[in-house]
Amino acid sequence: MIQTKGLTKYYGDLAALVDLDLDINAGDIFGFIGPNGAGKTTTMRILATLLEPTRGRAFIDGLDVTKKGKQVRGRVGYMPDFMGVYDDLKVFEYLEFFAAAFNIPRRQRKSIVDGVLELTDLQSKQTFTVDSLSRGMQQRLSLARVLIHDPKVLVLDEPASGLDPRARIEIRQLLQELQRMGKTIMISSHILSELEEMCDHVGIIEQGKLVFTGTMEEIRRRLGVSTMVRLQVVGDPRRAVELLNALPQIRQARRVDDHITVTFEDDSDNDGLIARTLVQGNIDIISLQPEQIKLDQAFLQLTKGIVQ
Numbered sequence: 001m002i003q004t005k006g007l008t009k010y011y012g013d014l015a016a017l018v019d020l021d022l023d024i025n026a027g028d029i030f031g032f033i034g035p036n037g038a039g040k041t042t043t044m045r046i047l048a049t050l051l052e053p054t055r056g057r058a059f060i061d062g063l064d065v066t067k068k069g070k071q072v073r074g075r076v077g078y079m080p081d082f083m084g085v086y087d088d089l090k091v092f093e094y095l096e097f098f099a100a101a102f103n104i105p106r107r108q109r110k111s112i113v114d115g116v117l118e119l120t121d122l123q124s125k126q127t128f129t130v131d132s133l134s135r136g137m138q139q140r141l142s143l144a145r146v147l148i149h150d151p152k153v154l155v156l157d158e159p160a161s162g163l164d165p166r167a168r169i170e171i172r173q174l175l176q177e178l179q180r181m182g183k184t185i186m187i188s189s190h191i192l193s194e195l196e197e198m199c200d201h202v203g204i205i206e207q208g209k210l211v212f213t214g215t216m217e218e219i220r221r222r223l224g225v226s227t228m229v230r231l232q233v234v235g236d237p238r239r240a241v242e243l244l245n246a247l248p249q250i251r252q253a254r255r256v257d258d259h260i261t262v263t264f265e266d267d268s269d270n271d272g273l274i275a276r277t278l279v280q281g282n283i284d285i286i287s288l289q290p291e292q293i294k295l296d297q298a299f300l301q302l303t304k305g306i307v308q
């Protein structure tokens, strides 16, 4: 649904984007992740037909963005990273303004605006001025705006930035709802863990180059980050460590102070495995808990170029 081939953008001498190849399937939520200045906004602006690439091509729904701009704009909802300033404009006026800009007939505007207000849970704010909304509400309003012309593809530049954890979860639920409605969603972020629960695939970009693309599971494997479980057993932990290390699913079981840490070869649900093995070996468990995944730490290393 979204494809780029050798996409390259120079600003003067600065290579902001170099030979980017992306392929995003219809119905996916694709996370586009990279540090400041990596080229995320540049890519998204090209996809939204707001910026000409220097070289290479980009397609939305099979349409070349540089040649079929009008049709592409009808299929893409682009949410910029900055909302802009709308003095004294009320929420519903803002949305009706964009409905008019997308040539939606006057008679239909109200029902469409009501629909997106409902979807983004902003009905109670419709007579507030845009500037009086909190950051989280403004983000939702931006999303409401890109949905006005019912695009197939959503290109969202850091929709979760600056949001508190709760607003972040709300945005995530909203995006999952939009995915169920059949939309293809590309979403950028600096933070891998912010997207891990909602993305089907991720691409990591650094200094204009794609350094990784794949599923979350593949990225964990690549970064060497696996789920870790911490457990405590009654009595001497040595036999438990031995039993666990004999299992092929377990990468390593290790004694650390009075407990044992276990890492797995892959991400499948392994909790039952430890309990079963220890019970069969007549070892009583005091506690067993999954550890926080050190994904962001590993990600930082990747974007510093430490992990090859």
Ligand SMILES: Nc1ncnc2c1ncn2[C@@H]1O[C@H](COP(=O)(O)OP(=O)(O)OP(=O)(O)O)[C@@H](O)[C@H]1O
Pocket (backbone or CB within 6 Å): 011, 014, 015, 016, 034, 035, 036, 037, 038, 039, 040, 041, 042, 043, 081, 190
């Ligand atoms: N209009 C412009 N003129 C000149 N250089 C630009 C312009 N826009 C972006 N750049 C440069 O291109 C590079 C990529 O910028 P871009 O905004 O695409 O990165 P980004 O990944 O979106 O970063 P951020 O996470 O900070 O939003 C940066 O080095 C930036 O300074």
Ligand SMILES: [Mg+2]
Pocket (backbone or CB within 6 Å): 040, 041, 042, 081, 157
């Ligand atoms: Mg950006």
